[in-house]
Amino acid sequence: MSVYIRSIGAYVPERRVSNDELAQTVDTSDEWIQSHTGIQARHICSDQESTSDLAVHAGRQALERAGISPEEIDLVILATASPDFLGFPSTSSIIQDKLELPNSGAFDLVAGCTGFVYGLETGRAMIAAGSARNVLLIGAETLSRITNWEDRNTCVLFGDGAGAVVLSQSPDPERGIIDSILGSEGKGAEHLIRRAGGSREPYTAGKTPEENLYIQMNGRQVYNFAVRVNTEIIKSLLERNEMEYDQLNWIVPHQANIRIIQAAANRLKMPIEKFFTNIHEYANTSAASIPIALNEMYENDKLSAGDYVLLTGFGAGLTYGGNLLRW
Numbered sequence: 246m247s248v249y250i251r252s253i254g255a256y257v258p259e260r261r262v263s264n265d266e267l268a269q270t271v272d273t274s275d276e277w278i279q280s281h282t283g284i285q286a287r288h289i290c291s292d293q294e295s296t297s298d299l300a301v302h303a304g305r306q307a308l309e310r311a312g313i314s315p316e317e318i319d320l321v322i323l324a325t326a327s328p329d330f331l332g333f334p335s336t337s338s339i340i341q342d343k344l345e346l347p348n349s350g351a352f353d354l355v356a357g358c359t360g361f362v363y364g365l366e367t368g369r370a371m372i373a374a375g376s377a378r379n380v381l382l383i384g385a386e387t388l389s390r391i392t393n394w395e396d397r398n399t400c401v402l403f404g405d406g407a408g409a410v411v412l413s414q415s416p417d418p419e420r421g422i423i424d425s426i427l428g429s430e431g432k433g434a435e436h437l438i439r440r441a442g443g444s445r446e447p448y449t450a451g452k453t454p455e456e457n458l459y460i461q462m463n464g465r466q467v468y469n470f471a472v473r474v475n476t477e478i479i480k481s482l483l484e485r486n487e488m489e490y491d492q493l494n495w496i497v498p499h500q501a502n503i504r505i506i507q508a509a510a511n512r513l514k515m516p517i518e519k520f521f522t523n524i525h526e527y528a529n530t531s532a533a534s535i536p537i538a539l540n541e542m543y544e545n546d547k548l549s550a551g552d553y554v555l556l557t558g559f560g561a562g563l564t565y566g567g568n569l570l571r572w
């Protein structure tokens with residue numbers, strides 16, 4: 246059975262923060278951010294919004310475009326690293342309630358920025374196994390809530406947003422998710438971590454260093470990892486499906502840093518135009534970045550039925566993964 250992306254939606258908060266605006270509060274510059282990352286702006290949620298709110302906007306749009314009734318959704322999977330609450334209740338249950346999906350199970354999936362790639366394979370496998378007919382998969386983040394706005398090494402990189410897809414059995418067996426790779430190198434966990442608040446380092450008033458409540462990152466190590474795995478994922482997915490580079494219509498990489506994408510393109514000797522990027526406008530929205538990019542491509546008629554599209558992700562864990570699909 247082939248499982249396909251039946252519909253897609255996305256939502257980004259209205260408030261747009263340019264590099265120049267950020268440079269008013271932290272020691273950085275538009276020139277540094279653009280030359281080191283390709284980022285020009287990011288969108289940041291309002292005080293009233295949380296991850297579930299962003300996810301509900303994106304999920305509602307995907308549901309409307311799917312043309313199925315709320316009763317037909319069997320499962321909500323939310324990929325996020327910035328849930329409404331730590332541990333429980335799951336944010337996916339809050340979304341299931343807000344979207345009024347009466348027959349749906351719900352769980353959160355944590356795989357850092359690779360969350361959407363993991364979710365796509367999880368949803369596909371559950372539909373193929375007969376455990377669900379239609380799955381609503383959402384990648385949603387409010388990283389602004391767990392960002393240390395005094396740390397210029399990280400705060401310039403991230404943004405908020407959400408993207409959603411409905412997965413169903415494909416009416417055309419030639420179209421759908423062809424293959425996935427899900428990987429983990431947990432020995433690199435320290436390189437991208439939010440230390441406090443879990444069972445390893447519970448929050449203790451007056452004792453927990455404030456910076457441990459926020460994202461901490463060794464940029465160089467994550468950069469080297471990202472370039473390596475991005476290249477490997479593309480190579481492996483093509484090799485094991487006996488495909489050549491030029492058969493691909495699009496590569497949609499996790500939008501973390503334009504230099505990571507350029508480095509992968511150079512190593513693979515692939516034209517950069519094959520890689521869809523919108524990092525300049527949204528920065529790194531973690532598990533939301535790939536579906537936000539796919540939605541933009543869909544809305545701008547960049548995706549045609551039958552196109553071969555390859556998604557690549559990498560992030561905290563350290564995790565990595567990819568999906569090869571026929572649109």
Ligand code: UT7
Nearest residue numbers: 272273274277281358397398401464465467468501502560
């Ligand atoms: O989804 C996965 C999440 N994370 C990533 O994908 C991040 C992967 N890493 C990266 O994208 C890059 O490593 C960064 C963009 C984070 C950093 O770029 P870099 O070229 O690796 O810079 P660097 O860390 O080697 O820092 C170079 C200099 C340092 O100054 P000194 O020590 O040479 O004087 C930093 O302090 O740039 C400085 N710097 C900044 N300067 C202005 C770091 N951040 C900033 C900043 N503005 N925002």
